[in-house]
Amino acid sequence: MMTSRTLARLAARHRHRDLLFEALGLLVMLVVMLALAALFAHLAIDGLARLQGGFFVDYPSRHAERAGILSAWVGSLLVMLVTALSAVPIGVGAGIYLEEYARKGWLAALIEINVGNLAGVPSVLYGLLALGLFVYHLGLGESVLTAGLTLAMLILPLVIVATREAIRAVPTEIREAAYGLGASRWQVVRDHVLPYSMPGMLTGVILALARAIGETAPLITIGALTFIAFLPPAPVSAEMPFVNADWLFSPFTVMPIQIFNWISRPDPGFHANAAAAGLVLVGMTLAMNACAIWLRYRARKRIRW
Amino acid sequence: MASLLLLAASSAVLITVAIVVILVGESWGFFAQVSLREFLTGHEWTPMFAEPRYGIAPLLAGTVTVSLIALLVAVPLGILTAIYLSEFARPRVREVVKPMLELISGMPTVVFGYFALLFVTPWLQRVIPGLPGYNMLSAGLVVGLMIVPYISSLSEDAMRSVPMHLREASYGLGASRFQTALRVVVPAAMSGIVAACVLAISRAIGETMIVAIAAGQQPNLSFDPTETAATITAYIVQVAMGDLPHGSIGYRSIFAAGLVLFVLTLFFNICGYWLRRRYREAY
Numbered sequence: 001m002m003t004s005r006t007l008a009r010l011a012a013r014h015r016h017r018d019l020l021f022e023a024l025g026l027l028v029m030l031v032v033m034l035a036l037a038a039l040f041a042h043l044a045i046d047g048l049a050r051l052q053g054g055f056f057v058d059y060p061s062r063h064a065e066r067a068g069i070l071s072a073w074v075g076s077l078l079v080m081l082v083t084a085l086s087a088v089p090i091g092v093g094a095g096i097y098l099e100e101y102a103r104k105g106w107l108a109a110l111i112e113i114n115v116g117n118l119a120g121v122p123s124v125l126y127g128l129l130a131l132g133l134f135v136y137h138l139g140l141g142e143s144v145l146t147a148g149l150t151l152a153m154l155i156l157p158l159v160i161v162a163t164r165e166a167i168r169a170v171p172t173e174i175r176e177a178a179y180g181l182g183a184s185r186w187q188v189v190r191d192h193v194l195p196y197s198m199p200g201m202l203t204g205v206i207l208a209l210a211r212a213i214g215e216t217a218p219l220i221t222i223g224a225l226t227f228i229a230f231l232p233p234a235p236v237s238a239e240m241p242f243v244n245a246d247w248l249f250s251p252f253t254v255m256p257i258q259i260f261n262w263i264s265r266p267d268p269g270f271h272a273n274a275a276a277a278g279l280v281l282v283g284m285t286l287a288m289n290a291c292a293i294w295l296r297y298r299a300r301k302r303i304r305w
Numbered sequence: 306m307a308s309l310l311l312l313a314a315s316s317a318v319l320i321t322v323a324i325v326v327i328l329v330g331e332s333w334g335f336f337a338q339v340s341l342r343e344f345l346t347g348h349e350w351t352p353m354f355a356e357p358r359y360g361i362a363p364l365l366a367g368t369v370t371v372s373l374i375a376l377l378v379a380v381p382l383g384i385l386t387a388i389y390l391s392e393f394a395r396p397r398v399r400e401v402v403k404p405m406l407e408l409i410s411g412m413p414t415v416v417f418g419y420f421a422l423l424f425v426t427p428w429l430q431r432v433i434p435g436l437p438g439y440n441m442l443s444a445g446l447v448v449g450l451m452i453v454p455y456i457s458s459l460s461e462d463a464m465r466s467v468p469m470h471l472r473e474a475s476y477g478l479g480a481s482r483f484q485t486a487l488r489v490v491v492p493a494a495m496s497g498i499v500a501a502c503v504l505a506i507s508r509a510i511g512e513t514m515i516v517a518i519a520a521g522q523q524p525n526l527s528f529d530p531t532e533t534a535a536t537i538t539a540y541i542v543q544v545a546m547g548d549l550p551h552g553s554i555g556y557r558s559i560f561a562a563g564l565v566l567f568v569l570t571l572f573f574n575i576c577g578y579w580l581r582r583r584y585r586e587a588y
Contacts, residue, residue, distance in 0.1 A: 026398075094314040121570065122511025124566070132331055
């Protein structure tokens with residue numbers, strides 16, 4: 001028989017157990033947060049001293065104090081450019097097709113399954129694919145173009161998913177109103193769906209690029225070099241024909257590979273460089289994430305369905 | 306216009322086909338020279354020696370050991386975090402914790418590798434005397450840290466999608482929050498939680514940079530975490546950094562290793578996908 005005394009004791013026991021579990025949960029959070037804080041603290045302690053102006057405009061060198069990340073961040077920028085220009089048209093196109101044009105048949109299901117599967121493929125396998133296909137089969141060599149295409153394949157699932165979600169958020173009434181006025185499917189997409197989903201897509205693309213900028217394994221596999229003391233040739237020059245595409249086929253390096261190279265050396269001076277470069281890379285990634293989140297916030301505010 | 310878009314959409318299929326074709330194609334050349342039996346049952350992986358041996362077991366042992374350690378860390382932390390966030394946490398705590406977890410999952414893995422080599426390893430060396438500079442334990446621990454957001458966010462999704470009325474029925478019968486979480490919500494979300502762990506396994510197996518930096522690049526058939534070893538992924542990167550003539554057997558060996566990796570992750574991804582469909586359909 002449950003007296004009020006037993007009930008009170010039971011309730012107290014429950015409360016205590018709940019509190020205990022809550023404390024356990026907080027402890028787990030704390031452990032994870034401490035690990036993250038230790039990581040950043042270590043990066044800062046090791047690397048902040050090296051973050052002076054010269055670091056950003058010097059080439060890597062055999063001497064740790066004189067080594068810089070110029071070729072690395074320029075390389076990262078150029079590779080990101082190629083990646084964005086390759087992944088966005090294809091990813092957005094695929095997303096539009098899957099959301100607006102596809103009928104529920106085997107083809108759409110096949111494409112969806114593949115997109116889901118590709119999202120789970122380890123990044124190093126994209127590097128192997130690019131090595132076999134782009135570097136040797138198509139003869140593009142170990143160049144900025146190959147790197148951009150490799151990373152574009154890597155982030156393609158992310159761009160497709162982001163595009164689909166952005167398009168799905170557009171209410172059907174808008175589409176139906178346009179159809180009701182006699183618009184063709186492409187007109188509806190181009191003039192009504194795309195403008196409204198543009199901010200969402202942009203957010204997704206920026207997040208995907210933030211992921212791509214930190215990828216190391218596929219680029220090492222295709223042969224990005226780690227000691228580059230030159231920059232890819234400039235796209236514009238003073239002589240005819242004034243614009244060229246040589247920079248696409250030039251050898252290159254990127255930030256994460258430079259970090260990897262420096263960390264693999266036994267000299268602690270280079271470890272400090274690696275920490276400093278790590279800070280820059282994490283800063284770039286955080287900036288891109290913040291940009292994407294701010295865009296999403298602004299877009300949500302302006303939309304009035 | 307529709308056909309252009311269809312072409313773009315079929316790129317996903319084309320890429321998958323290309324991966325399979327390239328991996329199988331180059332491995333075909335590899336297996337023309339190395340017997341499948343030696344590959345699967347051999348105990349040494351020494352492609353660079355004068356007398357090369359091609360047994361994948363050392364690489365598999367490295368991959369399995371690192372992934373196991375990572376899971377031992379990430380599964381408890383991740384599931385506890387998910388239970389806490391979904392059943393107990395106040396909104397304020399959630400606002401702090403979720404961005405932090407997203408931060409972890411967005412960080413470049415080289416930075417984690419730096420952390421493993423220059424912070425975790427020296428710290429472990431104080432606890433375990435005689436630990437070599439490159440070891441699987443420190444790599445495994447950091448891979449585990451990196452995977453916690455995967456497990457926690459997928460598990461939390463699974464737990465969130467358990468209908469409220471199940472919880473309310475439990476509370477109505479006088480259960481505490483702890484009892485409800487453990488006896489009602491977690492069993493109901495179990496297939497989603499298991500899916501999260503399976504997908505995390507796939508991620509751990511495919512991790513490259515942390516193990517390449519912190520676990521070393523010496524293939525070693527051992528499950529002892531205090532030893533140096535190489536994983537499948539670290540081997541691929543190590544060879545790709547060197548100079549191997551295109552078409553040589555050493556070059557082809559990375560494709561064979563890549564094929565094994567592809568099959569492993571495909572298996573776990575399919576398991577995870579199937580499990581997720583099961584929990585989504587239940588509601």
